[in-house]
Amino acid sequence: MYTVLVCDDDKDIVSALKIYLTADGYNVLTAYNGREALDVLKENEVHLILLDIMMPGMDGVSALVKLREAYNMPVIFTTAKSEDNDIILGLNVGADDYVTKPFNPVELLARVRSQIRRYTRLGAKPAESVITAGAIEIDDAAKAVRVDGEEVSLTPTEYDILLLLARAPGKVFSPAEIYREVWHDEPYSADATVAVHIRHLREKIEIDPAKPRYLKVVWGQGYKIN
Amino acid sequence: MYTVLVCDDDKDIVSALKIYLTADGYNVLTAYNGREALDVLKENEVHLILLDIMMPGMDGVSALVKLREAYNMPVIFTTAKSEDNDIILGLNVGADDYVTKPFNPVELLARVRSQIRRYTRLGAKPAESVITAGAIEIDDAAKAVRVDGEEVSLTPTEYDILLLLARAPGKVFSPAEIYREVWHDEPYSADATVAVHIRHLREKIEIDPAKPRYLKVVWGQGYKIN
DNA sequence: GGAAAAGATTAAGAAATGTTTAAGCCCGGA
DNA sequence: TCCGGGCTTAAACATTTCTTAATCTTTTCC
Numbered sequence: 156m157y158t159v160l161v162c163d164d165d166k167d168i169v170s171a172l173k174i175y176l177t178a179d180g181y182n183v184l185t186a187y188n189g190r191e192a193l194d195v196l197k198e199n200e201v202h203l204i205l206l207d208i209m210m211p212g213m214d215g216v217s218a219l220v221k222l223r224e225a226y227n228m229p230v231i232f233t234t235a236k237s238e239d240n241d242i243i244l245g246l247n248v249g250a251d252d253y254v255t256k257p258f259n260p261v262e263l264l265a266r267v268r269s270q271i272r273r274y275t276r277l278g279a280k281p282a283e284s285v286i287t288a289g290a291i292e293i294d295d296a297a298k299a300v301r302v303d304g305e306e307v308s309l310t311p312t313e314y315d316i317l318l319l320l321a322r323a324p325g326k327v328f329s330p331a332e333i334y335r336e337v338w339h340d341e342p343y344s345a346d347a348t349v350a351v352h353i354r355h356l357r358e359k360i361e362i363d364p365a366k367p368r369y370l371k372v373v374w375g376q377g378y379k380i381n
Numbered sequence: 382m383y384t385v386l387v388c389d390d391d392k393d394i395v396s397a398l399k400i401y402l403t404a405d406g407y408n409v410l411t412a413y414n415g416r417e418a419l420d421v422l423k424e425n426e427v428h429l430i431l432l433d434i435m436m437p438g439m440d441g442v443s444a445l446v447k448l449r450e451a452y453n454m455p456v457i458f459t460t461a462k463s464e465d466n467d468i469i470l471g472l473n474v475g476a477d478d479y480v481t482k483p484f485n486p487v488e489l490l491a492r493v494r495s496q497i498r499r500y501t502r503l504g505a506k507p508a509e510s511v512i513t514a515g516a517i518e519i520d521d522a523a524k525a526v527r528v529d530g531e532e533v534s535l536t537p538t539e540y541d542i543l544l545l546l547a548r549a550p551g552k553v554f555s556p557a558e559i560y561r562e563v564w565h566d567e568p569y570s571a572d573a574t575v576a577v578h579i580r581h582l583r584e585k586i587e588i589d590p591a592k593p594r595y596l597k598v599v600w601g602q603g604y605k606i607n
Numbered sequence: 608g609g610a611a612a613a614g615a616t617t618a619a620g621a622a623a624t625g626t627t628t629a630a631g632c633c634c635g636g637a
Numbered sequence: 638t639c640c641g642g643g644c645t646t647a648a649a650c651a652t653t654t655c656t657t658a659a660t661c662t663t664t665t666c667c
Contacts, residue, residue, distance in 0.1 A: 229499070246495040252478060269472040273455070273499070298553045298602045310654055311601030311624095330614095348656060350614060357615095365615085372614070374664065536643055574645060576625065581643095591626085600653060601624065 157271050158182040158200060162192040162218070163207040163233065168256070172205060172233075175260045176267070189213025193222060201228055203271050208234040208245065216245065223249045229270035233258065288321040288380050289369055291360065300360070307359045312337060312352050317360070320370070320380040329377035353378060383497050384408040384426060388418040388441070389433040389459065394482070398431060401486045402493070415439025419448060423565075427454055429497050432476075434460040449475045451565050455496035459484065514547040514606050515595055517586060526586075533585045538563065538578055543586070546596070546606040555603035579604060 159181045161172045166187070173183045184199055186192040188210045195201070204222075208215040219230055229251040245253050252266050286293040292301045298314060300307050309317065315337045320328060330349040334342035357364035369381055385407045387398045392413070399409045410425055412418040416439045418430065430448075434441040445456055455477040472479060478492050512519045518527045524540060526533050535543065541563040546554060556575040560568035583590035595607055 246491040249495075249498070251495060251499055265472040269475075269477060272475070273477055294551075296549070296552045297605065298599050299551075312655070314602075345656095346614085347658080351616085351656075354615065354617095375613070538644070570646095572624085573647080577627090577645075580626065580628095598625070 156180070156182055157202040158184060159267065160184045160186060160192060160195055160199075160201045160204045162186040162189070162204065162210070162215070164188060164210040165207070168207075168233075171260075172263075175264060179264050179267075181267075189215065189218025189221070192218055196222060196226060201226075202274060203228055203267060204230045205233055205267070206230055206250075208232055219245075219249050229274050231266060231270060233263075286318070286321050288324045291317070291321060291369060291380070293318055293321055302360045309356070309359060313356045313359070316349075316352055317356060317380075320378065324380050327373045327377045327379045332377065382406070382408055383428040384410060385493065386410045386412060386418060386421055386425075386427045386430045388412040388415070388430065388436070388444070390414060390436040391433075394433075394459075397486075398489075401490060405490050405493075407493075415441065415444025415447070418444055422448060422452060427452075428500060429454055429493060430456045431459050431493070432456055434458055445475055451561055455500050457492060457496060459489075512544070512547050514550045517543075517547060517595060517606070519544055519547055528586045535582070535585060539582045539585070542575075542578055543582060543606075546604065550606050553599050553603045553605045558603065 157180075159176050161169050161176070161183060162185070163169050163172070164187050169185050169187070173185065176183045184195050184201065186195050190213045192204070192206070193213075196204075206215045206219060210218075213221075215232060215234070219232075222230075230249070231252045231254060232245040232250045233254055233256060234245075235256045251270055254263055254266060286295065290303045294300075295318065300309055300314065300317065316333060319333065319336050320326075328336075330346040331342040333349050334340070334345040338345070353370065354364065357367050357370050360369060361367045370378060371381060372378055385402050387395050387402070387409060388411070389395050389398070390413050395411050395413070399411065402409045410421050410427065412421050414436045418432070419439075421427070432441045432445060439447075441458060441460070445458075448456075456475070457478045457480060458476045459480055459482060461482045477496055480489055480492060512521065516529045520526075521544065526535055526540065526543065542559060545559065545562050546552075554562075556572040557568040559575050560566070560571040564571070579596065580590065583593050583596055586595060587593045596604060597607060598604055
């Protein structure tokens with residue numbers, strides 16, 4: 156969970172940004188001028204700042220110069236101006252990026268993500284590495300699988316099959332498809348092989364492998380995860 | 382003196398950028414497609430890359446994905462496209478910034494300056510130079526490692542491997558990944574080599590190397606630190 | 608209901624992956 | 638030049654996982 160400080164004198168913009176950022180999984184702090192922003196920084200661990208340039212009281216550029224004396228998290232300027240001079244001033248003063256209002260929220264989020272990634276580089280806990288299907292959780296970075304919170308240990312082939320099915324819950328994969336995707340090879344007479352691995356998988360992730368809750372068969376079609 | 386790699390299939394753009402950047406005091410290297418860019422990176426210390434998205438041969442996005450496996454200098458995409466989707470794709474794939482052609486050279490230089498400043502001065506990663514994983518402490522500034530408070534002496538290769546794993550505790554790294562990250566080279570048949578270093582590491586940081594507490598193997602997947 | 612097809616189960620040998628040891632190479636310092 | 642630390646390679650060994658094939662069970666459909 157990363158924390159973003161949003162600083163803008165326009166309360167509507169602040170609350171709009173807060174909605175976007177919160178929806179994207181960030182913890183959001185707010186300030187309405189440069190001085191408030193500095194106060195918030197003293198009290199909290201902030202990973203990125205969205206800073207308006209034109210604010211009453213202490214403006215964005217002054218605030219940035221001041222905060223750079225003590226902090227080095229990425230700062231993205233948000234401003235209504237779009238002339239080159241402002242961009243250049245902002246970047247030279249120590250900003251990491253610059254977006255102009257009215258901004259596309261999706262682009263803004265992408266830039267926020269990009270800056271935080273660089274800042275926390277190799278922090279290596281990409282949220283998208285955890286895939287969930289029912290009570291099955293797959294952490295692809297750790298190659299770890301939990302069912303009902305309990306960790307189960309899978310072989311590489313079992314893991315690959317589960318990952319394939321869990322990435323598209325409900326979708327039915329024929330044994331030939333599974334073989335092609337997991338083995339990266341043409342299926343010759345691979346149905347039996349796949350069946351054995353499915354059995355092993357069920358033994359590990361199902362309470363009663365004979366009556367699977369998750370890894371179901373669709374007769375004549377293939378297997379799917381519910 | 383910082384070195385910038387300019388990569389674009391349009392020779393006119395490359396030479397124009399080279400003129401701007403050289404005038405601003407940068408050392409400039411050039412490449413005309415993604416593959417060439419990767420070759421240049423192997424041979425030179427590059428501080429920033431200006432990368433075109435649309436190139437024949439290996440395109441910019443593929444090149445970025447590839448080079449991010451081994452390098453972490455800032456990358457700015459330069460492209461004729463200006464739609465949001467491209468901006469978002471580029472940033473999500475690991476770019477640090479994005480400018481659209483035709484670009485204002487002064488703005489471009491400001492963005493280059495901004496990225497290089499963050500990369501070289503502000504420290505790309507959070508200031509913590511001591512990394513901890515369980516009872517393992519790594520002081521990256523001093524290149525010193527302590528286990529249970531006791532200092533152990535590692536060779537450079539062992540140190541690099543430990544650092545890689547300890548920076549992302551729980552994350553599984555395949556021998557090929559480890560080789561790529563530590564040796565900055567393509568793994569050919571490097572599994573045995575990695576295995577031997579893992580063994581030496583275990584001998585130094587584990588009480589019983591045969592029953593490792595920290596440096597564990599995940600069968601068929603790779604190694605991780607707990 | 609019964610035959611045929613699809614899937615499940617089992618066990619054992621084969622193959623892949625990891626570990627350990629040892630020897631030789633390379634390079635920098637004495 | 639010699640020495641020694643560190644790296645790589647190879648080989649033997651240990652362990653885990655995969656595949657195969659035979660047999661059993663379930664489902665489908667006539």
